[in-house]
Amino acid sequence: MPVTVGVLALQGAFIEHVQLLKKAAEQEALSDWEFIEVRTPQELDRCDGLVLPGGESTTMSLVAARSKLLEPLRDFVKVHRKPTWGTCAGLILLAESANKTKKGGQELIGGLDVRVNRNHFGRQTESFQGPLELPFLGEDAPPFPAVFIRAPIVECILPHQEGIQVKEAEREDTVIAPSRKVKDLVAEAATADHVEVLATLSGAAARSATQGRDINPDSEVGDVVAVRQGNVFGTSFHPELTGDARIHAWWLHQVQAAVNRRKKLGQ
Numbered sequence: 357m358p359v360t361v362g363v364l365a366l367q368g369a370f371i372e373h374v375q376l377l378k379k380a381a382e383q384e385a386l387s388d389w390e391f392i393e394v395r396t397p398q399e400l401d402r403c404d405g406l407v408l409p410g411g412e413s414t415t416m417s418l419v420a421a422r423s424k425l426l427e428p429l430r431d432f433v434k435v436h437r438k439p440t441w442g443t444c445a446g447l448i449l450l451a452e453s454a455n456k457t458k459k460g461g462q463e464l465i466g467g468l469d470v471r472v473n474r475n476h477f478g479r480q481t482e483s484f485q486g487p488l489e490l491p492f493l494g495e496d497a498p499p500f501p502a503v504f505i506r507a508p509i510v511e512c513i514l515p516h517q518e519g520i521q522v523k524e525a526e527r528e529d530t531v532i533a534p535s536r537k538v539k540d541l542v543a544e545a546a547t548a549d550h551v552e553v554l555a556t557l558s559g560a561a562a563r564s565a566t567q568g569r570d571i572n573p574d575s576e577v578g579d580v581v582a583v584r585q586g587n588v589f590g591t592s593f594h595p596e597l598t599g600d601a602r603i604h605a606w607w608l609h610q611v612q613a614a615v616n617r618r619k620k621l622g623q
């Protein structure tokens with residue numbers, strides 16, 4: 357049986373993800389893998405792992421609801437806890453809480469106990485590219501060419517809760533994801549209470565300094581732009597818009613490990 361990885365193909369940069377996943381699989385000599393575009397619940401059912409691309413999160417969630425995919429997506433991520441990676445708009449959909457979003461205007465999938473701030477960098481610097489240190493790719497890995505387009509950042513890591521993020525629900529212009537219970541032991545093994553920060557964008561300290569604010573360089577860690585919680589992974593930037601397949605390769609190994617765990621536990 358091949359390992360099947362899907363890319364949600366309702367809107368946004370899905371073709372680029374499929375191409376880079378294929379390139380990564382080739383580089384890593386991962387044979388017997390297939391990469392599919394996902395537009396229906398049946399296609400999602402076939403997947404061992406899923407990528408949610410960048411694009412426009414409000415549109416993506418609307419189209420997902422119309423395509424009857426929203427609940428199956430929540431099942432995939434939060435009930436079965438299968439490996440899922442969201443880039444940019446995809447990260448927004450995977451957050452349990454998102455700012456700058458009108459209530460009723462957007463539905464989140466959830467899975468990451470974080471609050472994201474949409475369009476964080478404002479109008480002046482909506483889009484930019486820069487070298488980003490990604491220690492999870494290896495100690496000596498050269499910086500990654502990170503592309504940020506009207507990107508969100510993770511502005512707050514939330515305490516893990518069994519139900520919904522109650523406090524977040526009280527905030528203005530903030531939407532939260534509905535809660536779902538994990539299905540079984542396999543799903544439980546893929547769950548974590550703790551959100552790991554995998555990358556930060558340095559420069560927050562410099563920005564504060566130019567605004568005349570006091571900074572403490574030791575505690576100023578910068579904007580959080582990559583996180584992981586169990587099987588759920590999110591990046592603010594768009595690795596699919598570069599030719600660099602290193603993150604895709606790293607993530608495919610995470611998917612492989614999850615598939616192996618599932619097999620071992622006999623499901």
Ligand code: GLN
Pocket residue numbers: 409410411412413414443444445446448474475505506507508
């Ligand atoms: N700003 C977009 C949103 O809120 C995300 C942008 C992107 O995916 N490049 O959905």
